[in-house]
Amino acid sequence: MPSRNKAGNEKQLSKSALKLRLLKRLKCTTRFERELWTGGAQLVAGVDEVGRGALFGPVVAGAVILDPKYRIKGLRDSKLLPAKTREILSERIKQHCIAWAIAAVDVARIDQLNIYHATRLAMTEAVQALCPVPDCLLIDALKLPSLTCQQKAIIHGDALSASIAAASIVAKVERDRMISAWDPVFPAYKLASNKGYRSPAHIAALREFGPSPLHRQSFAPVWNSTHPQEVLEFMLEEAGDPETSGETVPIESCQE
Numbered sequence: 001m002p003s004r005n006k007a008g009n010e011k012q013l014s015k016s017a018l019k020l021r022l023l024k025r026l027k028c029t030t031r032f033e034r035e036l037w038t039g040g041a042q043l044v045a046g047v048d049e050v051g052r053g054a055l056f057g058p059v060v061a062g063a064v065i066l067d068p069k070y071r072i073k074g075l076r077d078s079k080l081l082p083a084k085t086r087e088i089l090s091e092r093i094k095q096h097c098i099a100w101a102i103a104a105v106d107v108a109r110i111d112q113l114n115i116y117h118a119t120r121l122a123m124t125e126a127v128q129a130l131c132p133v134p135d136c137l138l139i140d141a142l143k144l145p146s147l148t149c150q151q152k153a154i155i156h157g158d159a160l161s162a163s164i165a166a167a168s169i170v171a172k173v174e175r176d177r178m179i180s181a182w183d184p185v186f187p188a189y190k191l192a193s194n195k196g197y198r199s200p201a202h203i204a205a206l207r208e209f210g211p212s213p214l215h216r217q218s219f220a221p222v223w224n225s226t227h228p229q230e231v232l233e234f235m236l237e238e239a240g241d242p243e244t245s246g247e248t249v250p251i252e253s254c255q256e
Helices: 013-024 029-039 085-096 107-113 115-128 160-184 200-209 231-237
Strands: 001-006 010-014 044-050 059-065 099-105 135-142 150-154 250-253
Touching: 001 250, 029 135, 029 150, 029 160, 044 115, 044 160, 059 115, 059 160, 085 160, 099 107, 099 115, 099 160, 107 115, 135 160
Parallel strands: 044 135, 135 150
Antiparallel strands: 001 010, 044 059, 059 099, 099 250
């Protein structure tokens, strides 16, 4: 879809820009939740992930059961919210929801499984950490075959469903905190600003210094780095250590 710059000339928008424009038009409501509540569901959990496209760090999933009696204003896709707004909403969600949980899959597991299966694993772990146990799931674009409860996959769910948006927000805030904590350890990659995603500075650092132990070796910009990847030897040496075996565990959860 073309757009016009200040000079009046048409320019072609990138796929990411087109997607962002679409997401901004979508309205985030409790329509899907209300349909399930009306149908008899008592505990509807929204599920989403963040960090799927990052080059560094874990993929993190959130699961949230909203309280039908309490409306949290301002919920929408976490990508569309300023960082400060996300942090405020994350605390509000945790205070007023019925239950929330977060789980992460680390880089070793991502490289072992591939990012698609690692994402589903993180989502599954987050749902399993919820207490009380949900009787229905609203999930952003995926289904979780290892879980037996009723599930509904919603394309662009984090922009349409309040529960999925809430899960996206708590997961995004937690992952950003985790990645920022690594910035002083690996300052060359500017993690505090790019949160582990592709950026010119991040790509330049990969080319100059090679990947860190927390980069995803299976992602092309990482394994295409011209610098020797000593991290592979490190990972092999630690393969037998249970503390670095890539097991997936819930980070934290809180229920009312």
